[in-house]
Amino acid sequence: MPRSLARPDAVLIQAVIAGALSFAHLHDLALAAAQSGWKAWAYPVSVDLLLVAAWRRLRIARRDRSAWTWFVIALGASLGANIATAGLLDLGQVPAWLRILVAGWPALAFLGGTLLVHSPTPAPAPAEVEEPAVLDLAVERADEPAPASAPELAPPPEPAPVKPAVPAPVVPAALLDHARKITEAHQASTGSPMPADALSARLGLPEDMTRAITTQLQLT
Numbered sequence: 001m002p003r004s005l006a007r008p009d010a011v012l013i014q015a016v017i018a019g020a021l022s023f024a025h026l027h028d029l030a031l032a033a034a035q036s037g038w039k040a041w042a043y044p045v046s047v048d049l050l051l052v053a054a055w056r057r058l059r060i061a062r063r064d065r066s067a068w069t070w071f072v073i074a075l076g077a078s079l080g081a082n083i084a085t086a087g088l089l090d091l092g093q094v095p096a097w098l099r100i101l102v103a104g105w106p107a108l109a110f111l112g113g114t115l116l117v118h119s120p121t122p123a124p125a126p127a128e129v130e131e132p133a134v135l136d137l138a139v140e141r142a143d144e145p146a147p148a149s150a151p152e153l154a155p156p157p158e159p160a161p162v163k164p165a166v167p168a169p170v171v172p173a174a175l176l177d178h179a180r181k182i183t184e185a186h187q188a189s190t191g192s193p194m195p196a197d198a199l200s201a202r203l204g205l206p207e208d209m210t211r212a213i214t215t216q217l218q219l220t
Contacts (some may be wrong), residue, residue, distance in 0.1 A: 021082070025084075026044035026047055026078065026081045027041060027043065027044050029084055029085055029091075030044075033099045033103070034094075034099065035102060035103075046106065046109045047077045047105075050112050050113055050116075054074055057116050058071060066119060067116060074112070175203075176216055179199065179217065182194065186198075
C-alpha cells in the first residue's frame with residue numbers, strides 16, 4: 001500500500017469533524033422545532049446538499065447570481081443552526097418564527113436545488129487558435145534563367161498639330177479673263193508660259209490670289 005494513501009490528511013480530517021458537528025447542530029435544531037424521527041435527520045442532509053450543489057455551480061459559473069444566492073442561503077441555515085445550539089437559544093422553548101423557518105425549509109431547499117440543476121450552463125468561450133505563420137520564401141534554382149523583365153515601352157509620339165485648311169480665294173470672272181489675255185500675249189511673244197511671279201507683279205495681286213488664277217487657267 002503506498003505511504004501517501006496511508007498517511008492521514010489533516011484537511012480531510014478537519015472537514016469530516018466540521019461536517020459532523022454541523023450535521024449534529026442541524027439535527028438538534030430540527031428536533032427542537034418538533035421535527036422528530038427521520039425528519040430531524042433529513043434536515044441536515046438537505047442543507048448540506050444545497051450548499052454543495054451551489055458550490056459546484058459556482059465552480060462552473062463564477063458570475064451566476066442564482067448560485068451565489070442559494071449558496072448564501074444554505075450557508076446561513078447551517079451557520080444559524082450552529083449559533084442557535086450554542087446555548088443562546090432555549091431548545092425547550094423554540095420561538096414560533098423559528099418553527100416556521102424550519103417547517104418551510106424543505107420547500108425552499110427543493111426550489112433551490114431544482115433551479116441549480118436545471119439552469120443552463122454557459123458555454124465556455126472557444127479558445128483562439130493561432131494559425132502558424134507561413135513564410136513566403138522565393139526559391140530560385142541555379143539552373144533556371146532569371147525571368148526576363150518586361151521591356152519598357154516608349155511613349156507614343158505626339159501627333160503633329162493639324163493646320164486648319166485655308167479656303168482658296170474666289171477669282172472673279174473678269175479678273176480671270178484679264179489674266180488669260182496677259183498670259184496668252186506673253187506666251188505668243190516669248191513662246192513660253194508666263195511665270196507666276198511675273199503674273200503677280202503684272203496684276204499687282206498677292207501670291208495666293210495669283211496661284212488661284214494660275215490654277216484656274218490651267219484647268220480651262
